[in-house]
Amino acid sequence: MDGAILSARKILVVEDEALVAMLIEDYLTDFGCAVVGPAGSVKQALLLLDAESVDAAVLDMNLGGDPVEPVAAALAEKGIPFFYSTGYGDQGRRTDYPAQVLGKPFNQEQLRTALVRVLTERDGPA
Numbered sequence: 001m002d003g004a005i006l007s008a009r010k011i012l013v014v015e016d017e018a019l020v021a022m023l024i025e026d027y028l029t030d031f032g033c034a035v036v037g038p039a040g041s042v043k044q045a046l047l048l049l050d051a052e053s054v055d056a057a058v059l060d061m062n063l064g065g066d067p068v069e070p071v072a073a074a075l076a077e078k079g080i081p082f083f084y085s086t087g088y089g090d091q092g093r094r095t096d097y098p099a100q101v102l103g104k105p106f107n108q109e110q111l112r113t114a115l116v117r118v119l120t121e122r123d124g125p126a
Contacts, residue, residue: 005116006031012057013038014045014071015085016064020104024058024085027108031115040064045071049078056118057082058102058111072097081118 011033015021021038028035036052039045041063049071057075059068061084068084075082076097087104102114 005119006033006112008032008034009055009115009119010034010036010053011115012036012045012048012052012054012080012082014057014063014068015060016040016062017060020060020085024111027111028115030108031112033115039071042066042068042070046074049074054080056080056115058115059084059099061086061088069096072099081121083114083118 009032011028013021013024013028013035015024015038018040021040025035025038036054037045037048039048045063045068057071057080059071059075059082061068072082073096081099083100083102085102085104085106100114100117102110
């Protein structure tokens, strides 16, 4: 069931740590998703979001000291579901855009669950 929900979905990855970004890319590719990015900065993420259509996004909450809030705002405005990825847990949430938080470190199944949840909330059950 999850395979059908995730297959061929375009997922924006916003993550400034190269190794974490590569891991997320590997996981998403394993799910059958197309990866957009990764973007390591707010500016880069906004440029990608303007250039590409995406189905969902994974947002690191802190990009080199900058909050990801402008990206969350752009996603919310476009109706694109997203969730945060952070090593700070819910305490790290410094945004006006509520979304689930996936704590770092996470494994492949935790990422799959978070992604299926946001897509199902938007699209309804498969």
